[in-house]
Amino acid sequence: MVSPVVRVHLQKYSMRFQFLPILLVIALLAAVSPTTNAQEVDQDYVLGVGDALNIQVFGEPDLSFDALPVVDDGVIVMPLIGDVSVAGMSVRNAQSEIRRRLADGYLINPQVTVTISDYRPVFVVGEVKNPGKVPYAVGMTVRNAVVLAGGITDEGNRNNIVIERLLRGAETFPADFSSEIRPGDTVNVGRTDTFAVRGAVQFPETLKYQPDLTLQKAIDLAGGFAEDSDNNSIKLERDGKVFDVAGSLEQITIEPDDILTVGKLSQQEKDQLHVFVKGEVARGGRYEYADGMTVEKAITMAGGFSERASRRKIEIRRDGDPPVLMKRVDLTDYVLPGDIITVGASIF
Known part of the structure; x- marks a missing residue:
């Protein structure tokens, strides 16, 4: 015996069978529609939280929705059938599930179309x-x-x-x-991976990381040693640890996030027996003074001339009252403690 509830639904929807031939024609026209391919792509899309769906139930405006959201627990909420878990389903499968749920005691052969209204962000x-x-x-x-x-x-x-x-x-x-x-x-x-050169260099700054860059080259990128740099006090901070690297500038390469710090001489240290060599030499910096030291000897201690060096552009700055700037310096000239020797570049 048919229950009263089912009998009511049967009476309500039996007249819709007369529209089936029309629906078949519509379906055939849709099959050759230019939008078919795009629709097929949407049908394979996997739903997730944040998507919004257009749901059309043919002849049932109260069960049709625009932009129905897939809420945080992955469900959509519809009258009659309540929560429908669609997250992880394709649009095609979600459409079939809604159709199945509506056909389970509510509608006879429901025609359901599901499309994407808004994609999740x-x-x-x-x-x-x-x-x-x-x-x-x-x-x-x-x-x-x-x-x-x-x-x-x-x-x-x-x-x-x-x-x-x-x-x-x-x-x-x-x-x-x-x-x-x-x-x-x-x-x-x-x-961008970076490293920092700080302390007594010409241009302390954060620089872009380059593979296979030695500590010495890193200092060169920061403009080289400052006049008051202490070449015997160079620290490398890496992974929370600090290392003394003064004697290993050519052997150690920079890594991302390294911090290289060149120590600075105190005034007392600057007054001690040292000379400074800068400019177009291999390793500019501070070098210990020795009696009878010449310009050539000081440049040799700094690794010699660079490829761009001009032997005719050597200057010495000497402390005094007032300070003295000596130009046209010869390699055989003697230097004094505290002298700053600068080798210029050739224009060729």
């Missing part, structure tokens, strides 16, 4: 100016997402970008500006 994090979520659009690339997030910061590195994607598990893979992204992806823009 993309998240852009790391070295961008406005990190957070940005709206997804079909065909979106990393470049589009980064632009919506305000662009890369000064510390950001466009060659250090990864995409984090949640499918059955978390996946992370490298990307570039042209990489296409999917709804729910997280685009993480990394920073």
Whole structure:
């Protein structure tokens, strides 16, 4: 015997069978519609929290919705059938599930169409100016997402970008500006690897990391030793530890996040028996004075002339009252404690 509830539904919806031939014609027309391919792509899309769905139940406006959200627990909420867990389902499977639930005691042969109204957002994090979520659009690339997030910061590195994607598990893979992204992806823009040179150098600053860069070359990039540098007091901070590297500048290479600090002479130390050699020499810095030291001897202690050095452009600055600047210096000239020898560059 048919129950009263089912009898009411049968009476209410039996007249709809007369429309089946019309529905078949509509379905055939849809099959050759130019939008079929795009619809098929949407049907295979895997739903997740943050998506919004257009749900159309033919002849049932009270069961049809625009932009129905997939809420935090991965469900949509519909009259009659309540919560429908759709996160992780394709659009096609979600459509079948809604149809099945409506047919289970509510509607006879319900015609259900599910499409995407709004895709869940993309998240852009790391070295961008406005990190957070940005709206997804079909065909979106990393470049589009980064632009919506305000662009890369000064510390950001466009060659250090990864995409984090949640499918059955978390996946992370490298990307570039042209990489296409999917709804729910997280685009993480990394920073440029850097190191710092501090203390008694000409231009203390943070510099871009370069592979195979020795400590000496790192100091050179910072302008070389300052006149008051203490070449015997050079520290390297790495991974929270501090090392004395004064005797290993050519043997140790810089790593990302290193901090190289050149010590500074006190006034008393500067007055001691030292000379300073700078400019176009191999290793500019402070060197111990010896009686009878010549300009040539001091330059030799500094590793000799560089390839760009001009032997005709050597100057000596000597402390005094007033200080003296000696030009046209010869290699055989004698130096005094505290002298600063500068070798100029050739114009050729």
